[in-house]
Amino acid sequence: MNEENDAGHGRSGVSRRNFMGGSLAAVAVTPLLTGQAEAAETASAPTADGVSQVTVRAAVNGSPVTLRVDPRATLLDTLREQLDLKGTKKGCDRGQCGACTVHVDGRRVLSCLTLAASATGREVTTIEGLAQGERLHPMQQAFIDHDGLQCGFCTPGQIMSAVAMVDDEGGARSDDEIRERMSGNICRCSAYPRIVDAVRDAQRVMR
Incomplete structure (x- = not known):
C-alpha cells in the first residue's frame, strides 16, 4: 500500500x-x-490561558x-x-x-x-458505535475471521475507514482498488494481505 x-x-x-x-x-x-x-452562548467560560x-x-x-x-x-x-x-x-x-x-x-x-x-x-x-449490542459489524467480524491485525493499534482506524469506503463511497471493485483506497491507513505490522481479504469479504456482506 x-x-x-x-x-x-x-x-x-x-x-x-x-x-x-x-x-x-x-x-x-x-x-x-x-x-x-x-x-x-459560547463566549463565556475562558480556559486557563484566556481562550x-x-x-x-x-x-x-x-x-x-x-x-x-x-x-x-x-x-x-x-x-x-x-x-x-x-x-x-x-x-x-x-x-x-x-x-x-x-x-x-x-x-x-x-x-x-x-x-x-x-x-x-x-x-x-x-x-x-459499529456493533449492534453483542453483534459485531460485518467489517469487525471479517477482521477477526481473517486475522487482519497483529498488534491491533491501527485496527480501529482500518475498520472505520473500510466501513466508510463501502457504505459512503460505493466500495471497491478489486483487491488493487481496496489497497489504493485504504492506503492512508498504515499498518506498522504489515498485515495488509489479510486486511484486504477482510475488506473484500465484508464488502460482500454489506452490499
Missing part, C-alpha cells in the same frame, strides 16, 4: 496534501456557521452529547479525554497514519485534524 495517500482517499482521487488543506480550512470555518445565538470555550452539541454513537471544549481541541482528544472513547487511537497525531479515523455524518475523517467544534449538529461514529 502506498503511504502517500490519506485515509480519506476515495473515487475523487484527492491527494493527501489537498485533503489536509481542505480539512483544516473546513474545520476552521464550520464553527462560524452555527449562528449568532450559539456564538453568544473562551465553545459548546458542542452532537450525536456520538447515536447518543446526544453536549460538551464545553477549548476551540482548539481536536475531535480525537475530545473523544478520548472527555467521552472516554479510547478505541479511537492517537498514532502520529499529524494526519499521516489513519489510526484516528472516525465517521462524521457517515464520512471518514481524520479526527486528529478535525476540530471538535466542527462536529456541532453532526453525527459522529467511533469504533465503539
Whole structure:
C-alpha cells in the first residue's frame, strides 16, 4: 500500500496534501456557521490561558452529547479525554497514519485534524458505535475471521475507514482498488494481505 495517500482517499482521487488543506480550512470555518445565538452562548467560560470555550452539541454513537471544549481541541482528544472513547487511537497525531479515523455524518475523517467544534449538529461514529449490542459489524467480524491485525493499534482506524469506503463511497471493485483506497491507513505490522481479504469479504456482506 502506498503511504502517500490519506485515509480519506476515495473515487475523487484527492491527494493527501489537498485533503489536509481542505480539512483544516473546513474545520476552521464550520464553527462560524452555527449562528449568532450559539456564538453568544459560547463566549463565556475562558480556559486557563484566556481562550473562551465553545459548546458542542452532537450525536456520538447515536447518543446526544453536549460538551464545553477549548476551540482548539481536536475531535480525537475530545473523544478520548472527555467521552472516554479510547478505541479511537492517537498514532502520529499529524494526519499521516489513519489510526484516528472516525465517521462524521457517515464520512471518514481524520479526527486528529478535525476540530471538535466542527462536529456541532453532526453525527459522529467511533469504533465503539459499529456493533449492534453483542453483534459485531460485518467489517469487525471479517477482521477477526481473517486475522487482519497483529498488534491491533491501527485496527480501529482500518475498520472505520473500510466501513466508510463501502457504505459512503460505493466500495471497491478489486483487491488493487481496496489497497489504493485504504492506503492512508498504515499498518506498522504489515498485515495488509489479510486486511484486504477482510475488506473484500465484508464488502460482500454489506452490499
